[in-house]
Amino acid sequence: MPEVDFLPAGRRAPRRSLFSIALGALLLLAIGAPWAADGAPSAAIASAHPLATDAGFEVLEVGGNAFDAAVAVSAALAVVEPYSSGLGGGGFWLLHRATDGRELMLDGRERAPLAAHRDMYLDADGRFQPESSLNGPLAAGIPGHPAALVHLAETYGRVPLAKSLEPAIRLARDGFPVDEQYRRLAGFRLEVLRQSPAAAQQFLLHGEVPPAGATILQPDLAATLEQIATSGRDGFYVGPVAERLVSGVRAAGGIWTLEDLAAYRVVEREPIVGRYRGWRVVSAAPPSSGGVLLVQMLNMLSGFDLAALEPVDRAHLLVEVMRRAYRDRALYLGDPDASIIPLDLLTHPFYAAGLARDISPDLATPSVPKTAREQGADTTHFSILDRDGNRVAATLSVNYPFGAGFVPPGTGVLLNDEMDDFSAQPGVPNAYGLVGGEVNAIAPGKRMLSSMSPTFADSDRGVAILGSPGGSRIITMVLHGLLSLDAGQEPAAWVANPRFHHQYLPDEIQHEPEALSEAERRVLEARGHRLREIGDGYGNMQAIYWDRKADVVRAASDPRGIGKADAR
Ligand code: DON
Numbered sequence: 039m040p041e042v043d044f045l046p047a048g049r050r051a052p053r054r055s056l057f058s059i060a061l062g063a064l065l066l067l068a069i070g071a072p073w074a075a076d077g078a079p080s081a082a083i084a085s086a087h088p089l090a091t092d093a094g095f096e097v098l099e100v101g102g103n104a105f106d107a108a109v110a111v112s113a114a115l116a117v118v119e120p121y122s123s124g125l126g127g128g129g130f131w132l133l134h135r136a137t138d139g140r141e142l143m144l145d146g147r148e149r150a151p152l153a154a155h156r157d158m159y160l161d162a163d164g165r166f167q168p169e170s171s172l173n174g175p176l177a178a179g180i181p182g183h184p185a186a187l188v189h190l191a192e193t194y195g196r197v198p199l200a201k202s203l204e205p206a207i208r209l210a211r212d213g214f215p216v217d218e219q220y221r222r223l224a225g226f227r228l229e230v231l232r233q234s235p236a237a238a239q240q241f242l243l244h245g246e247v248p249p250a251g252a253t254i255l256q257p258d259l260a261a262t263l264e265q266i267a268t269s270g271r272d273g274f275y276v277g278p279v280a281e282r283l284v285s286g287v288r289a290a291g292g293i294w295t296l297e298d299l300a301a302y303r304v305v306e307r308e309p310i311v312g313r314y315r316g317w318r319v320v321s322a323a324p325p326s327s328g329g330v331l332l333v334q335m336l337n338m339l340s341g342f343d344l345a346a347l348e349p350v351d352r353a354h355l356l357v358e359v360m361r362r363a364y365r366d367r368a369l370y371l372g373d374p375d376a377s378i379i380p381l382d383l384l385t386h387p388f389y390a391a392g393l394a395r396d397i398s399p400d401l402a403t404p405s406v407p408k409t410a411r412e413q414g415a416d417t418t419h420f421s422i423l424d425r426d427g428n429r430v431a432a433t434l435s436v437n438y439p440f441g442a443g444f445v446p447p448g449t450g451v452l453l454n455d456e457m458d459d460f461s462a463q464p465g466v467p468n469a470y471g472l473v474g475g476e477v478n479a480i481a482p483g484k485r486m487l488s489s490m491s492p493t494f495a496d497s498d499r500g501v502a503i504l505g506s507p508g509g510s511r512i513i514t515m516v517l518h519g520l521l522s523l524d525a526g527q528e529p530a531a532w533v534a535n536p537r538f539h540h541q542y543l544p545d546e547i548q549h550e551p552e553a554l555s556e557a558e559r560r561v562l563e564a565r566g567h568r569l570r571e572i573g574d575g576y577g578n579m580q581a582i583y584w585d586r587k588a589d590v591v592r593a594a595s596d597p598r599g600i601g602k603a604d605a606r
Pocket of ligand 1: 459
């Protein structure tokens with residue numbers, strides 16, 4: 039059985055004659071391949087946890103490349119940041135291979151179980167029951183994270199999977215210390231974690247949030263990682279681990295089957311590519327909405343001179359651009375294997391020009407009002423560059439903090455609650471206030487729409503690798519990051535700059551306190567915008583910039599989190 043589906047099959051490279059290959063090689067020698075000469079002056083890793091960044095460097099130091107380091111960082115994050123991502127979740131790994139310039143998005147997104155159906159979170163009266171798509175095993179999609187680790191190591195790595203999993207296995211077996219972020223998020227999900235005895239045993243201390251400095255030991259997770267290290271995907275998707283996952287899920291009211299696990303496949307997809315003021319922007323393809331929305335927003339913005347605008351006019355313009363892109367998210371985006379998505383149209387500059395045509399310089403365009411629930415706070419992003427110029431941008435998730443809060447006994451695997459990213463009912467907002475329709479409705483085996491947006495930007499000025507968690511706000515965070523890059527700022531500024539966001543519905547500008555001055559807020563309100571301050575800030579961006587002109591690599595980790603970025 040093939041390990042991976044390659045899509046879209048119709049777009050595979052045509053066969054070339056030997057003559058044209060030789061001619062191409064000669065031409066590249068003469069003019070220099072765009073990706074040649076791409077040895078970077080240092081390797082760099084930025085991740086949301088210092089122990090994960092260290093795990094990545096450990097694997098680079100024993101001869102691994104950026105893809106091996108990505109396996110090490112992903113697996114380590116699954117251990118030390120259980121509230122963000124893990125073996126029970128999924129994600130998107132955006133890859134750039136230096137030897138041939140190949141770029142792809144490894145789609146390890148969760149799938150709906152085969153027994154899932156569109157009304158599974160509605161009660162007898164047809165009302166959406168939000169708790170059931172967020173808490174417990176019924177909320178969990180079939181994980182893609184383990185399959186992605188195996189595929190990354192076997193297809194793109196240089197060292198054996200067992201080597202790149204070593205740091206994570208050690209961290210699970212020997213433990214890691216609880217920090218304040220862990221405490222805050224465990225507190226947020228305390229009631230749910232208490233309902234799963236195996237989760238409570240793994241993540242709590244006598245049913246309470248453990249104190250800072252306490253050691254979290256995860257022997258079952260170490261054993262599951264060891265199974266993957268020795269048996270590859272079969273260590274998770276068939277055999278004893280799979281049996282424990284399925285029996286644990288079913289005993290607690292879930293609907294997984296062994297067939298669900300055995301049938302899971304990662305997919306290599308062509309990333310979404312756009313252009314903005316000399317930058318080639320490469321980002322996540324559906325089932326993420328990230329790349330499409332980013333390119334739409336950049337296309338709309340390319341008709342304006344942002345640097346010439348007053349800050350408040352710039353904010354107004356950005357909000358109007360965000361609003362228009364997120365409207366399309368709800369209308370057109372979902373799993374590309376289940377629906378036809380008009381990608382070429384949505385990312386075309388002419389289409390963006392049409393969208394931008396009715397932006398008024400001094401009046402907000404109203405969205406149709408709806409209400410939203412509060413935004414959750416986790417998922418994780420990391421960025422890696424190695425000295426050969428290989429790049430990885432990966433955004434991984436279990437959705438809500440600590441996912442579904444459920445661990446099938448004997449596995450150490452905390453399950454995701456990514457099913458909430460489907461549109462459970464047309465027009466009814468999910469945990470991030472996002473609405474959707476048929477294209478993102480639940481169906482057996484379907485992938486739920488995501489906002490995760492691992493992104494590269496490349497020009498003769500340099501190479502940027504960036505991304506962030508933050509639910510629906512991820513895409514606008516990456517947009518702010520790209521605009522800061524274009525404005526000549528350093529990665530330390532991209533990750534730290536105050537942020538604002540609009541997602542069509544709810545019709546409000548969500549902003550960090552420092553993002554808009556009092557005077558700017560008054561002007562925006564007078565133009566018809568509603569504002570909501572997000573007091574604690576949001577996001578956890580991890581970024582790398584290789585400045586080609588200065589031949590220097592800089593990495594930065596969002597000051598809102600506890601991450602670590604380094605270039606060596
Ligand atoms: O895939 C998505 O879009 C969401 N599950 C991501 C969740 C997230 O970023 C939570 N962090 N605040």
